[in-house]
Every structure is written in C-alpha cells, then in structure tokens.
Amino acid sequence: MTPVLEVAGLVKTYGERVVLRGIDLTVAEHEVVTLIGASGSGKSTLLRCVDLLEDIDDGRILLDGTDVSDPRADDAAARRRMGVVFQSYNLFPHMTALQNVALAPRVVHGVPADDADGRARALLDRVGLDGFAGAYPERLSGGQQQRVAIARALAVQPRLLLLDEITSALDPELVGEVLEIVRELARDGVTILMATHEMGFARQVADRVCFLDEGVVLESGPPEQVLGDPVEERTRRFLARIIAAGRLG
Template sequence: MTLLSVRGLAKSYGGRRVLDGIDLDVAEHEVVVLIGASGSGKSTLLRCVNLLEDLDDGQIVLDGVDISDPRLNPDIARRSMGVVFQSFNLFPHMTVLDNITLAPRVVHGVPRPQAEADAQALLARVGLPEKANAYPDHLSGGQQQRVAIARALAYHPRLLLLDEITSALDPELVGEVLSLVRDLATTGRTILMATHEMGFAKQVADRVCFLDEGRLVEQGPPSQILTSPTHPRTRQFLHRVIEAGRL
C-alpha cells in the first residue's frame, strides 16, 4: 500500500529552482533514503512533505488524502507525521518528559498520566529511561537527538521524516542515533530520511533515491544504487563519497 505519493513537486527560492518536478512514492513500512550533495533538495523535499514550505506546484497525498490542498488545515495533516531535524529543537526550559508529552497532551488531548506513561516507555525504547526529569542542556548531543526522535514518535505518526539527523553530532555520537533508527526500521516504521551516511543507507534502506539539482535522478535498492548506479551523475557523486571514505 502506498502511504505517501508526491507528484510534480516544485519549489523555488528567489528564482532558483530547488525542487523541479519530484515524483516519489513511499509504501507503508518502507524505508526510503534520500542522498545527494548539499543543496540538492533533500531537506526542502522533507519540509514540503511536512507542509512547512508552500508548494509552487505539485501534489502530496498522504494515506489517501491530498494534504497539499490549500483548503486543508496543515496542522491536521502534520498529526500523521513525525519529523526530526538536524537541530534538536527541544524546549530548553522543559524537562525531557515535558518535551515528549507536550504535543500528545496539547494537540491530541491525551490525559497527562497516559502521556507520561507513554513517554516513559519511549524513553526506555531509546535507551534513556533515567533522563525523564533532566533538562536538554544536561544531555549530550546524541542523547538530545534520541529524545527528539522519542518526541516525534509520541503521537504514533504514520510517517517518520528524518532530516540529516546526525549532521550536527560529534562523530562518536553518530552511531548511537543511527542504531536507534536502525531499530525503528526493523519494527516496520515508514521512514523517509535524508542522510550523508552512505554505509547506514546501504544497511537500512529499502530504496535509495539520488537527488541532484532538485531532480530525482535515480532510485532503486541500495545494492544497485550504491554499487552499480546507471546515471553518470550518480556515479560521479558516489565516486566522491568513496574518495572521502564515507562508503
């Protein structure tokens, strides 16, 4: 079953075409990884899917609903999506528990005792059960990103969007966050993520999509895209990745 369908998605900033007619389907329980050079449109695509950016053209259908319809309240559509960005975006004045329970309580009307019980279960799942009453600035970057993922999962989203979630981390913290995403992938989560971690993409992705200058140039299973791509631009990009020791 197709959970997300993107058709003809276009977006420009100041006359510069950032997304140029993107067509993309994501099946339920599928892990789709977006790769490409910085500025290729990966983050903009995720922000458009989450309706954080206005579309210049195109259509986004989530679970059979055209969420790009301007008559639709975008906040309603976002309730079906969890999103984690490069920066952690945790509220510094709130404890970890309050950060995770805020949306379920305020947006979804979950009673506080249930929201807190669910949050404690999520903290155990991400390996931080003892950090419920800690404040974000008392956590490492990797711990903050794991809390951000727990927060994104707190309202049981159908689709999880992950935007370069390890790019702001020190190298030694990258592994703990990617390990968590790997665990989520094995439980059947539907994930659309952008990453520069090619080795991780090779291990976890059901499908890899290469973006270049706002176009989806090539897509397929990681065994094909990352080892024997057909498009010259994909081969050039991966050659540079290999030279940098990232694949």
Template sequence: MLLSCTDVRKTFGDHVVLDNLGLEVAEHEVVALIGASGSGKSTLLRCVNLLTGIDDGTIHLDGEEITDPKVNPDLVRQKIGLVFQSYNLFPHMTVLDNITLAPTRVHGKSATEARELAMQWLDRVGLADKAKAFPDGLSGGQQQRVAIVRALVNSPRLLLLDEVTSALDPELVGEVLSMIRDLKAEGMTMVLATHEMGFAKRVADRVVFLDAGRVLEQGPPAQVLGDPVEPRTRQFLARIIEAGRL
C-alpha cells in the same frame, strides 16, 4: 502507496529547489534520500510535512491530498513526525516535558496518558533515567534520541529524518543509527535525508539520488550505491568515497 509526491515544484525567488519531483513511498518502506547539498532533500521533507508550501504538483498521504488548501496542516502533522539535524529541544524544559508538550497542548491527550506514553518510549530507547534531566545535561546522541521520541510519541504514520546524525560527534552517531534500525525492524515507514552512505546501504530498502531538485536515480542500495547508472550519481559517489564516507 502511503506517500505520493507528483510533479512537486518549489522555488525560492528565481531558484528552483524542487523541479517537478516525483516520489512514492510504500507503507513500512525505508527510503534514503542522498545528494549534494542544495539538491532538495531537506526542502522535500519540509514540503511533505507542510512546513513549506509547494508551488505546483500534489502530495498525497494515505490517498488524501494533503497539499489541498482546504486541508488542516495541523491534522496532517499528527500523522507525520519530522526530526531535524538540530535537536530543537526546549532548553528550559525537562526531557519529559519536551516530549509531552505536543500530545497535551496540540493532540488533546491527558497529562497522565502523555507521561505514560513518553516514559514507555524513553524506556525503550534506554533514556528513562533522563526523564527529569534538562537537554544541556545530555550528550548530543541522547538529545537526538529524545527528539526522535518526541516525534514518535504521537504514533505517526510516517517519520521524516533530516540529517539526524550530521550534528553529532562520530562516536555518538552509532546510538542514533541503532535506534533507527530498531524502528525499521518494527515496521516504521521512514524517509531519511542522509550523508551516511554506509548507513543508507545497511538500513534503507531504497536509495533515491536527488540532483537539482529531481529524482535522477533510485533503486536498491546495492545498485545505486554500488553500481549506479547515471554519470552524475557516479560522480557524486566518487566524491563520497574519496572523502571516506562510503
């Protein structure tokens, strides 16, 4: 397995966010995390990327225990890309400078190499003409695609996407989802937290329903979203359907 989370526990004060959670993700697999707000989706992604420490359990990437205190988190993050729902682009820097900052400052690439790689990615996602633009000159969908490119430019083994369409206007969602579909076709391993149930159904290999910090149900999208076993999953999806989001 590329990613293995075993008995992962995370609390904030008395509040248990991840409750002995277990999850495995195979290489080239796309896993969609669904569940109500507060179910632990975003916290799990942050724990995998070592932005949030866990209280118990282990997380392995490529067979290495990355939650071992002796592990350098910066080296781990070179292998994992994380994209948030808020784009987190530096407003005073151009698109190109936003993308090349980490490769040159953190990962030791030359400025020329970083620029060439960034332009290759921008060209692939149709944004090469925006390289010298500033974030406030881009649409939300364009900014989110730049944020994804920034995560991809370091050739991560795993890409984590945290509600990357939730801050977008509905007409801009499609361009980001199209980019994610293209990444899936290229074999990128992805774990995405999403409220876009229709998208999860189309792009994910497996849907994982989180409830109160645990994996309550998981399986192929058609099964989990179309014929769930657990009453709590059915209740959650009924509300999604009522809101017109599935």
C-alpha cells in the same frame, strides 16, 4: 495498496531559484526510503514540503491517498499525522526530557497528562534513555538530545516519520548511537523517509535509495543497485567523492 506518501510533480521555488523540479516519489507502508545527494540538491526542502512547512508551487502531496497539499486541506491535521526530526534537536530547554516528549500528545492530541507521561516514559526507554526522564537538555549529550527528539516525534504515533540529516550536527562518536535507534525503528516497521549522508547506513537499512541532483530524483532503486552499481554518471561521480571522503561504509 495506497502508498503512505505519494509526491507527484512537486515544484518548489524561492524567487527565481528553482529548488525542486518536478519530484515524483512514493513511500509504501513499513518502507524505509533514504534521500542522498550533495548539499543543495533539495533533500531538506523536499522533507519540509512533505511536512507542509513550505508552500509548494506545483504538484501534489498525498498522505494515505488524501491530497494534503490542497489549499483547502487542514495543514495542522495533516502534520499531526507526521513526525519530523531535524538536524538540530530543537528541544525546549526549560523542559525535561519527559516533558519534551509528552508535550505534543497532551497539548495537540488531547491525551490526558498521566497517559502522555506514561507514553513518554515508554518511548524514552525505547531509545535507551529510561534513566534520563528528569534531565534537562543542557545536561544531555548531543546524541542523547537527538534521541529525545526522535522519541518526541514518535510520541504522536506518526503515520510517517521524516528524518532530516539527523546525525550531521553530532560528533562522530555519537553518530552510531542515533543510527542504531533508526535501525530498530526500521526493524519495527516504522515508515521512514530520511535524508542522510551516511551511505553505509543507507546501504544496510534502506529499502530504497533516491539520489537527488539539482532538484530532481535522478536515480532510484534498491541500495545495492544505486550505491553499488549506479546507472547515472552523475550518481557515480557523487559516490566517488563520498568514497574519497571515507563515508561510503
């Protein structure tokens, strides 16, 4: 079966600095793959490359077998098939939660306004915000804003959901409510590629964990292997620091 996402030999540089050094990665249908690693290891850059927000220097990015990184490919069409949630919520402050979620289906995908609003209400309900459709972002907590951002990403019915450290900007007491939404999405079979520093969550939810180090996938496998019995010494040192910080879970 063709993977939903296939990254082959991906290289990304900024000037003389090489950030990604030949990344190979696949994500199968209904699979949850988590990216872990220290700050600067390339996790966010990889996600931005997959979403075609960054030009790549070498390699290929295939979505359902189609090379969307080909310069002749329609970037906008490919991005319409992916949903992405970043560390910051990036909600439009002058729009309600409902309007934020309904915007892309209506404007980008041409969904009639009533249908887009109906889909948005259903998604807000799905993320536990059915009573907040008319609320503006300033009236929502950080966790609520991030849940609106997740609903907005789902509104385009993405083939692949990309999540970039979505709890890193949240107060600790709000982290759990956002991660629970991702757990539910995983149980529902949504295909997810997610960068996270929440190791306990990765252990519980991921089908596969990829440890990035200095722009390469140094180790990849089931959570119990990578997080519980890593092969690489560099992975063991990284996890030892996480344990010392009390974040392994």
